[in-house]
Amino acid sequence: MAVACPQCAAPDECVPVPQALADVRLDGGVRALLAPPPEPGPVRIRMHTASIVLLSIAGALLMLGxxxxxxxxxxxDGYSAAYRAGRIFGVFLLPGILAAVGLxxxxxxxxxxxxxAEQGLPExxxxxxxxxxxxxxxxLCRRCWVAFFPAGSVRPDAPASxxxxxxxFPSWVMAGVGPLTVPGQAQG
Structure with a gap:
């Protein structure tokens, strides 16, 4: 299939983007702009704010104790063993309770x-x-250094971009509507 560039109308320097990435002559900047979209990785689960507050208070009380x-x-020496134990181990009681609740x-x-996050993974x-x-x-047109989408490349009824x-180019790919619209026309 001979695909012509919409800017220079020359088909001899036009190659599909995946094939263009295999070209070792591309510099790093162009290669980064033509790179495929990154696969969705695992969602980073943040620590709950309440647990951060509780653990911070527990740590501060422990340090003060x-x-x-x-x-x-x-x-x-003049006090009972229970009082001495309470005096020593009581310092750890409230921070321990706060830490347990925080965890x-x-x-x-x-x-x-x-x-x-797992429920949103299929989407x-x-x-x-x-x-x-x-x-x-x-x-990719290697003469003009522009990207484009030929007519019908994403959907059979999609016009050429x-x-x-x-x-x-990366924002057109991530928007997913690059070939579905023509500048100056409303998307249908």
Whole structure:
């Protein structure tokens, strides 16, 4: 199939974008602009704000308790063993409770967010597949250094696109509507 560039109308320097990437003469900037869309990776699950606050307060109280234990100069010999144990281990009680609650909040939140991310994976994969099909339909004119989509390359009824500057090619691919519109016409 002889595909002509919409800018210079010469078919001899036009190649599909995937084939153009195999050309070792392309410089890094052009190669980066013509690169395929990245496959959706795993969703990064952030820590819940409430668990961050709880763990931070627990850490601060623990540090204050340890500092107060180290600075206490009072003699505890006249007190009962229960009081001495409470004085020493009581410092760790509230921070321990706060840390436990913070970890439970974190675990429940992570479970909920992971489930939500896994439910959205098929939609992200389908969108990526569409981006790849649009990317594979693109052509590069090595004479003008523009990209374009020939008529019917993405859909049978899609019109040919105008010449696309290489800097705009990734956004046309990611929008997925590059070949579906012609400049100056409304999308149908």
């Amino acid at each position: 340890i500092v107060s234990l180290l600075n206490s100069t009072g003699d505890l 439970v909040v974190h675990a429940k939140s992570r479970e909920k967010r992971t489930r939500a 992200r994969q389908a969108l990526w597949q569409r981006h790849i099909r649009v990317w594979q339909a693109g052509w 105008a010449a696309i500057p290489l800097a705009h």
